[in-house]
Amino acid sequence: MRLINGGSQNANESFHVVLWNLTPKYRYATGIVIYLCVAMAVLCYNDGSQAIIPFITDITGGGYYTRVAMRRLDESCVYAEHKQKTKQTKETFDSLHVDRMSLDIIDDDILDDSYVSGAY
DSSP, X not given: OOOOSSOSSOHXXXXXXXXXXXXXXXXXXXXXHHHHHHHHHHHHHHHOGGGGHHHXXXXXXXXXXXXXXXXXXXXXXXXXXXXXXXXXHHHHHHHHHHHHHHTTOOTHHHHOOSOOTTOX
């Protein structure tokens, strides 16, 4: 899927992932199918899966479970991104903490305000 907020894919690669998930390269598709999938990919890429609900409603009539499924797709993408960012933040914090401990930099003495020489 696409990566958000500074992931490793550029915008072009990210859009193509969305498009090729709708119409795989290894299967033949007519020009009309490609055009429809491009339109759906643009909507999904720009506004999320829920953006294609009006499009589906015009074609097939849509329904309750269509809206539920699209909302769940969007929520799963947001959750996956949140999980990835949390993991990256934790790894960064842990690596900084290890570096701080390996250099024997302990700021606890600096923060201790029980005695300050020359203060009284």
